[in-house]
Amino acid sequence: MTPAIEFKKLNKSFQGVQANVDISFKVKKGSIHAIIGENGAGKSTAMKILYGTYPPDRGEIWIHGKLWGGRMKPWSSPLDAIRCGIGMVHQHFMLSAPHTALDNILLGVETSHPFFSFLPKPLRPISREHARAKLDRIADQYGLKVDWAAKVETLSVGIQQRIEILKLLYRDAEILILDEPTAVLTPQETSELFVQLKRLCQLGKTVIIITHKLKEVMSIADDVTVFRAGRVVSECNIAATSIEDLATLMVGRKVKLQAEAPPPPLTKESVLHVNGVSLSSRGGLKNLNFEVKSGEIVGISGVEGNGQAELLQILLHPRDYSAIMTGSVNILGKNTARLSTEQVKELGVGVIPDDRLRDGLLLDRPVQDNFLLGLQRRKPFSRNGILSYKQLSQEVTRAIEEYDIRPPLLEAQARGLSGGNQQKIVIAREFKYSPKFLIASQPTRGVDVGAIEFIHKRILRARQEGSGVLLISSELDEILALSDRILVMFDGKILAEFKRGEATEKALGLRMGGAPS
Amino acid sequence: MRLFKNLSQFIKPIISVLFGLGLGLLVTQIAGEDPWNVLGILVRGAFGSKYDFGMTLFYTTPLIFTGLSVAFAFHSGLFNIGAEGQLVMGALAVAAAGIHFQSLPSFVAPFLGILVAVIGGGIWGAIPGWLRARRGSHEVINTIMLNFIAAGLASWVTLYLLKNPDSQNPETAAVAPQYLIGQFSFFEGAPVSMALFLALAAVGVVWFILWKTVLGFEIRAVGQNEAAARAAGIDAAKMRMIAMAIAGALAGMVGIGEVLGNADRFRVNFSPGYGFTGIAVALLARNRPFAIIASALLFGALHKGATDLDLETENVTRDLALILQALVILSVSADGIWGWLGERSRVRNKKQWVNSSLKSEIGESQN
Numbered sequence: 057m058t059p060a061i062e063f064k065k066l067n068k069s070f071q072g073v074q075a076n077v078d079i080s081f082k083v084k085k086g087s088i089h090a091i092i093g094e095n096g097a098g099k100s101t102a103m104k105i106l107y108g109t110y111p112p113d114r115g116e117i118w119i120h121g122k123l124w125g126g127r128m129k130p131w132s133s134p135l136d137a138i139r140c141g142i143g144m145v146h147q148h149f150m151l152s153a154p155h156t157a158l159d160n161i162l163l164g165v166e167t168s169h170p171f172f173s174f175l176p177k178p179l180r181p182i183s184r185e186h187a188r189a190k191l192d193r194i195a196d197q198y199g200l201k202v203d204w205a206a207k208v209e210t211l212s213v214g215i216q217q218r219i220e221i222l223k224l225l226y227r228d229a230e231i232l233i234l235d236e237p238t239a240v241l242t243p244q245e246t247s248e249l250f251v252q253l254k255r256l257c258q259l260g261k262t263v264i265i266i267t268h269k270l271k272e273v274m275s276i277a278d279d280v281t282v283f284r285a286g287r288v289v290s291e292c293n294i295a296a297t298s299i300e301d302l303a304t305l306m307v308g309r310k311v312k313l314q315a316e317a318p319p320p321p322l323t324k325e326s327v328l329h330v331n332g333v334s335l336s337s338r339g340g341l342k343n344l345n346f347e348v349k350s351g352e353i354v355g356i357s358g359v360e361g362n363g364q365a366e367l368l369q370i371l372l373h374p375r376d377y378s379a380i381m382t383g384s385v386n387i388l389g390k391n392t393a394r395l396s397t398e399q400v401k402e403l404g405v406g407v408i409p410d411d412r413l414r415d416g417l418l419l420d421r422p423v424q425d426n427f428l429l430g431l432q433r434r435k436p437f438s439r440n441g442i443l444s445y446k447q448l449s450q451e452v453t454r455a456i457e458e459y460d461i462r463p464p465l466l467e468a469q470a471r472g473l474s475g476g477n478q479q480k481i482v483i484a485r486e487f488k489y490s491p492k493f494l495i496a497s498q499p500t501r502g503v504d505v506g507a508i509e510f511i512h513k514r515i516l517r518a519r520q521e522g523s524g525v526l527l528i529s530s531e532l533d534e535i536l537a538l539s540d541r542i543l544v545m546f547d548g549k550i551l552a553e554f555k556r557g558e559a560t561e562k563a564l565g566l567r568m569g570g571a572p573s
Numbered sequence: 574m575r576l577f578k579n580l581s582q583f584i585k586p587i588i589s590v591l592f593g594l595g596l597g598l599l600v601t602q603i604a605g606e607d608p609w610n611v612l613g614i615l616v617r618g619a620f621g622s623k624y625d626f627g628m629t630l631f632y633t634t635p636l637i638f639t640g641l642s643v644a645f646a647f648h649s650g651l652f653n654i655g656a657e658g659q660l661v662m663g664a665l666a667v668a669a670a671g672i673h674f675q676s677l678p679s680f681v682a683p684f685l686g687i688l689v690a691v692i693g694g695g696i697w698g699a700i701p702g703w704l705r706a707r708r709g710s711h712e713v714i715n716t717i718m719l720n721f722i723a724a725g726l727a728s729w730v731t732l733y734l735l736k737n738p739d740s741q742n743p744e745t746a747a748v749a750p751q752y753l754i755g756q757f758s759f760f761e762g763a764p765v766s767m768a769l770f771l772a773l774a775a776v777g778v779v780w781f782i783l784w785k786t787v788l789g790f791e792i793r794a795v796g797q798n799e800a801a802a803r804a805a806g807i808d809a810a811k812m813r814m815i816a817m818a819i820a821g822a823l824a825g826m827v828g829i830g831e832v833l834g835n836a837d838r839f840r841v842n843f844s845p846g847y848g849f850t851g852i853a854v855a856l857l858a859r860n861r862p863f864a865i866i867a868s869a870l871l872f873g874a875l876h877k878g879a880t881d882l883d884l885e886t887e888n889v890t891r892d893l894a895l896i897l898q899a900l901v902i903l904s905v906s907a908d909g910i911w912g913w914l915g916e917r918s919r920v921r922n923k924k925q926w927v928n929s930s931l932k933s934e935i936g937e938s939q940n
């Protein structure tokens with residue numbers, strides 16, 4: 057049987073960085089094919105080439121036995137890819153929030169009644185009935201139920217993802233590429249997605265899935281291709297491998313998949329005290345009470361959207377929220393009600409934001425400027441308001457080495473870095489002055505196993521050195537491995553508390569869904 | 574590689590400018606003029622004699638200030654359309670000071686003039702900055718409205734408070750002579766004054782603030798990603814206020830050359846739209862301070878060169894300067910073209926790609 061896709065010696069470099077080197081592998085028709093590899097290994101690049109986002113420097117891709125490309129052009133665009141039955145769900149969803157699910161799916165391929173065909177295309181009234189009939193059929197066939205009339209902004213990420221997939225199916229995609237589809241999903245949503253993907257495959261579609269979660273690879277994929285430093289280092293059937301093997305192949309050394317926390321240091325002072333905090337805005341917080349002590353990691357586990365974002369906001373920008381908030385927050389013994397963000401950070405607070413692109417980085421600026429962000433007022437980075445670039449480049453060079461940021465260039469634009477390397481910049485910067493209180497929100501989202509191991513070690517080291525850590529994560533493994541205490545957040549409240557070792561994945565999952573004890 | 578990149582950074586805009594100018598001159602052909610002749614008139618008008626060159630520099634000076642003003646605000650993510658109003662307020666403040674404090678000794682007087690120009694313009698810039706930061710109202714609308722208010726206020730102050738009793742023109746009385754800064758005799762009467770060097774110094778200062786100070790770093794961070802800047806503890810509202818105040822102060826410094834170096838009084842409508850041309854200057858320079866010198870010189874030269882078109886040609890007027898400005902901006906903005914050209918040449922180099930119209934073939938294989 058001809059493979060659905062065959063990569064032949066694909067090469068691509070960006071400004072001297074070799075993102076893909078002689079990539080060759082095959083994807084069987086009707087299979088689920090996982091692609092794994094470290095951050096920056098070139099997975100997204102290879103997939104974007106397949107999707108026509110940009111052309112390769114050299115090499116070929118064959119699709120269903122035909123060479124991918126056109127007559128005049130050396131390569132094609134996403135539009136051609138869609139016409140040829142290739143669809144891609146990007147890591148960041150591409151939906152229009154104020155529009156309905158249906159309109160998002162139709163966007164670009166609107167149909168109208170033949171009666172109006174005398175009008176130029178943009179002026180024809182959209183006929184949604186026809187499209188709906190087809191969509192209902194697809195939804196039935198693949199088991200993807202969505203409320204067509206709901207606005208996208210009111211839907212959970214899981215449903216939004218479903219819409220993205222429906223978008224592809226509506227365009228008759230035969231090959232679906234999913235770039236880290238589970239990074240933002242809850243465990244339940246993830247298992248639902250997997251059921252749907254399996255169904256798609258049974259019905260003859262081919263799925264390529266990029267992920268950093270090796271457990272998922274084992275549970276869903278038929279075959280797996282491992283990338284390392286722009287090359288394919290292994291191609292194997294899932295039956296013939298194991299999580300440990302894959303991790304070793306990816307990173308090139310043995311990786312500890314589960315961080316081992318040493319016994320915590322004796323805890324004394326409270327670094328965070330949240331006292332009866334309520335917030336009446338959307339989502340809201342309802343009478344929140346908890347404490348974080350120095351030398352302790354407190355994990356907040358919960359499905360996203362249950363108040364974690366609001367909690368982070370009131371900790372970080374207390375002054376902006378003081379008018380609509382009741383209760384009090386003490387950070388490192390100081391009531392924060394009147395403090396600005398800058399003053400909060402000056403107390404010795406480090407923050408790893410969940411949305412690094414929005415809250416953590418200046419994408420169009422070089423790595424070193426991103427490292428400086430937030431440290432610019434400190435010595436030795438500036439004296440009397442004048443920046444010292446010499447000191448900065450020394451510090452950044454050191455950080456790039458310590459945190460293994462790739463490519464190791466001070467001047468590389470943050471936008472061009474892979475997700476994991478972007479995250480490492482944020483972490484390097486926030487750990488620079490050993491924060492006394494660290495807020496880590498989804499600190500390992502989208503980063504590879506090697507980097508997860510590193511970040512976990514780093515967080516544990518901070519705890520050993522006496523920092524208090526508030527860890528907000530929807531990743532159960534992470535919460536279980538790191539937290540000394542686990543608080544389950546649901547609907548703006550703390551629903552349950554577990555000590556280290558008391559919680560199981562199952563119990564946590566249930567409480568996260570709001571089940572009473 | 575680095576060198577090559579820097580080089581192309583210089584060469585690309587120059588090619589774009591030449592292309593825009595060429596296109597504009599072709600338009601004169603349609604209008605029935607000889608483009609080479611028109612070009613000759615423009616060049617001679619702008620650089621033909623010491624006097625002509627002086628006049629070009631005279632127009633260039635305010636454009637450096639307003640270009641810097643727009644660029645500075647832009648680095649904080651704000652669009653300053655109010656440079657016109659800010660420069661009016663700066664000039665008015667200089668005239669008021671020069672008329673009011675008649676007996677100031679001559680070694681402080683010009684410095685007071687500079688100071689009040691900075692303050693006058695700075696306040697006029699800070700107002701929309703404050704409104705944006707604290708009230709959230711959009712700076713584009715506010716700066717436009719403040720332009721009108723500045724114009725009205727200036728007319729009123731000129732006609733009712735500082736009127737020149739000996740003149741029918743809408744202008745104030747003359748400032749005390751010790752305020753005036755000298756003109757360079759080299760330019761044979763063109764009013765080129767120390768203000769030109771002040772403008773060049775301002776370029777250096779702006780560059781230094783933006784790229785070498787904490788303040789500039791924070792302002793640029795806010796302009797690039799407000800959420801990330803805020804999360805890093807930068808007070809975005811404050812930074813925008815400061816940026817607009819500095820932008821206003823830069824525009825206000827236009828008043829120094831005009832009042833102290835040229836007219837020795839405030840004349841209503843003295844500016845032929847320096848504030849608005851400043852937007853074009855900043856755009857062409859991509860908001861980079863040193864590039865603003867070149868871009869202001871280009872627009873200054875166009876302005877000066879085009880004044881002779883009225884007399885020397887049949888079919889085109891000085892308004893050609895506006896057309897040329899517009900075409901230069903358009904061709905410089907068409908940045909994507911470089912990528913496109915690159916892609917084209919790559920295509921030609923890679924004939925290895927076989928023709929295969931994939932769509933139909935996949936269609937067949939599935940049927």
Ligand SMILES: Nc1ncnc2c1ncn2[C@@H]1O[C@H](COP(=O)(O)OP(=O)(O)OP(=O)(O)O)[C@@H](O)[C@H]1O
Pocket residue numbers: 070071073074075093094095096097098099100101102462463471472473474475476477502504
């Ligand atoms: N547009 C770009 N400009 C410059 N460099 C880029 C660009 N896109 C990718 N790169 C570089 O190419 C390499 C591969 O990046 P890619 O995004 O394919 O990695 P990835 O395997 O998807 O990583 P991750 O798991 O972190 O998403 C990285 O070193 C990255 O810095």
Ligand SMILES: [Mg+2]
Pocket residue numbers: 099100101235474475
């Ligand atoms: Mg990627």
